[in-house]
Amino acid sequence: MTPTGPSMNVSATRKRKVLISGASISxxxxxxxxxxxxxxxxxxxxxxxxxDGGYPIDVRGTATxxxxxMGILPQLRDAHIDTxxxxxxxxxxxxxxxxxxxxxxGGAEGxxxxxxxxxxxxxxxxxxxxxxxxxxxxxxxxxxxxxxGVDVTFHSGxxxxxxxxVGSDGMHSPTRESLFGPEEQFHHYLGYCFAVFxxxxxxxxxxxxMVWNTPGKAAALYAVxxxxxxxxFLNFHRPEPPVDVLRDPGAQRxxxxxxxxxxxxxxPRMVNAMHDADDLFFDTAGQIRMPHWSxxxxxxxxxxxxxxxxxxxxxxSLALVGAYVLADALARNRDxxxxxxxxxxxxxxxxxxxxxxxxxxxxxxxxxxxxxxxxRNTMLRGLDTMPSATARPAHSALALxxxxxxx
Numbered sequence: 127m128t129p130t131g132p133s134m135n136v137s138a139t140r141k142r143k144v145l146i147s148g149a150s151i152s153x154x155x156x157x158x159x160x161x162x163x164x165x166x167x168x169x170x171x172x173x174x175x176x177x178d179g180g181y182p183i184d185v186r187g188t189a190t191x192x193x194x195x196m197g198i199l200p201q202l203r204d205a206h207i208d209t210x211x212x213x214x215x216x217x218x219x220x221x222x223x224x225x226x227x228x229x230x231x232g233g234a235e236g237x238x239x240x241x242x243x244x245x246x247x248x249x250x251x252x253x254x255x256x257x258x259x260x261x262x263x264x265x266x267x268x269x270x271x272x273x274x275g276v277d278v279t280f281h282s283g284x285x286x287x288x289x290x291x292v293g294s295d296g297m298h299s300p301t302r303e304s305l306f307g308p309e310e311q312f313h314h315y316l317g318y319c320f321a322v323f324x325x326x327x328x329x330x331x332x333x334x335x336m337v338w339n340t341p342g343k344a345a346a347l348y349a350v351x352x353x354x355x356x357x358x359f360l361n362f363h364r365p366e367p368p369v370d371v372l373r374d375p376g377a378q379r380x381x382x383x384x385x386x387x388x389x390x391x392x393x394p395r396m397v398n399a400m401h402d403a404d405d406l407f408f409d410t411a412g413q414i415r416m417p418h419w420s421x422x423x424x425x426x427x428x429x430x431x432x433x434x435x436x437x438x439x440x441x442x443s444l445a446l447v448g449a450y451v452l453a454d455a456l457a458r459n460r461d462x463x464x465x466x467x468x469x470x471x472x473x474x475x476x477x478x479x480x481x482x483x484x485x486x487x488x489x490x491x492x493x494x495x496x497x498x499x500x501x502r503n504t505m506l507r508g509l510d511t512m513p514s515a516t517a518r519p520a521h522s523a524l525a526l527x528x529x530x531x532x533x
Contacts, residue, residue, distance in 0.1 A: 141166040142456070145278060145288040147266050148295035149176060151183075151243075152428030152445035154250035156294060157258045158196060159453030167258045168288070170280065172265040176251045179405070180243030181322055181357055181436075182207055182350055187521030188476070189443035190237055192450045195526075198249050205245040207350045208333065214506055215338040219391035223506040227335070238521075242350060246442065266291075269304060271422045290462055291424045292452070294445075297414060299430035305421050309414075316435055317486045317494070318411040319368060320361040321382050323403035325396065327356045338391045339502075342494045345386070345393045358396050358403075360386060363494040367410045378408040411435045411489075413481050420466040427452050432477040437484040437492075440521065444480060447524060448473055454527060476524040483520055 142165045146153045149171035157167045185193060185202060193199050209227040216222050227240075261280070270277040275287045293301025303309060331349035338345045342363035347356050362385045371377035383397050400406060414433040419426045428445035435441070451472040452465075459465035484490075493499040 142290065143275075143288045144168070144456075145170065145266075145276070145286075145291045147171075147291070147293050147301050148299075148428075148430070149173070149251065149260065149262075150247055150294070150296065150428075150445075151250065151442050152430075152449045153292075153294035154247070154254055154258075155192075155196075155446050156292060156427060156449035156453055157254045158250070159450055160456065161254060161257045163453060163457035165456070167254075168261060168286075169254075169258055170261040170264050170266060172263070174263040176247055178244035178248065179324075180247075181359075182240050182348070183243045183246065183442040184439045185239040185241065185246070185446065186440065186443050187238070188524045188526060189446040190239065191526055192446045195450075196253065198253065201249050202239050202241055202246065205239075205241045205249070207240045207242070209240065209335055209348075209350070210332075211334045213334065213336045214503070215336065215391055216503075217338075217340045217390050219338065222503045223509065225506065225509055243442070266301065266304075269301075269424060271424065276423050289423065290456075293424065293426045293430045294428050294449075295430055297412070297429040297433040299426065301424070302414075302416075302426055302430050305424055305426075306416070312414050312416050314413045314415050315367050315486070316411040316413065316437060316484060316489070317363055317365065318361055318437070318489065318492060319364050319381075319408070320359065320411060320436075321378065321400060321406060321408045322357065322359050323400055323406045324355050325358045325399035325403065327354050329356070329392065331356060337491070338389075338393065339493065339499060340389070341496045341499050343386065343389065344492050345389070345391070345396055347392070347396070358399060360393075360396060360400065361411075361492055362386070363492070367412075372408075372410070375406065375408070379406070382408070411437055415481070419470060423462055425452070425466050425469070432481070434477070434481045435484065437489045438480055440480040440483070443521070444473075444477060447476065447526075450526065473524065476520075479520040479523050 144160055144165050144167050146157055146169045149169050153169055157169050160167045193202055211224055212227050213224040214222040264280050264282045267281045268279040275289050276291045277287050279285050293299050295301050332352045335348045344361040346359040349356055360382055371381050379401055386393050386397050413435050419431040427448045434444055452469045455465040455468040493502050
């Protein structure tokens, strides 16, 4: 199938030169669409190569249409994890409910996808690596805007000028900070901290998720296949973010170990494995909420502009949709100011709906009180006998513009 997408808007003018900072999900997706619309695209990434690994992510609703138009939906279906069971456990490790993943997450069978983050990143990179310039092991040091473009100095010392710059460099975006100021202005804390890491699969788990809960605490083991490795997840409620440990890995480990001291089930083994893990990632659950996403010739996309947090399950989907709408706006508008305004009009309501799926301390699967936990468990037991939920409207609330096939 020939991919379809934003219209070309070919003109006699020279190619628009665009620099994208970040090569995870939104960056390569945006690079694909910008190249299709005739731009000369450069992607800078501080890592030395495309990043693999990472926790599994979802592609749902409107984002599924984006990947279909890119022509990669069959590849993502092949990479679909197809988790067989989700088992929820009580404080002592007893079973509360064991359900299919579709019963838990909702969605239309055969449409929503769950894939390894690294698999999606690799597929997107393969789509553009021959058409787009990649600068690995480098990043933006300074941005200096003028009437003719953006003068960029890289940490490598290289200096170049671009017509436009896009920050797709994640929730803790350096591009956003250099342009708009400290993250604290835009970060909306959701009341949880979490640690993710990998550990040996000594539990015999296969294509399944096990979730242990007590009020305000959760532990999960996720086997995405038949591998010897598990994704481990430790999550806990905290009214205020622990800012004193966010830049100290040792303090992070100590905090998690203290919070989960005395916990049942297999949590002690998970905490021990966390101490030995070389891939530990600790952070707070939060969202980025900004009044506007662009300034002059620079704009933001994906988590850098509107991270919804993992609690919504919509981070990668928003990144894919945002990249598509931004590229379409630039294809239709030679004036970047008009294009950035159209981009915001196109997705801001969609972003707001998805961010509203969760609020402070209100994540459905991570109850913070005994009463909320019992209510959640009652709901889970009911899913065994009730029809599976349909996709939440927020996942599919945006209708993408229809375009003629690319020449």
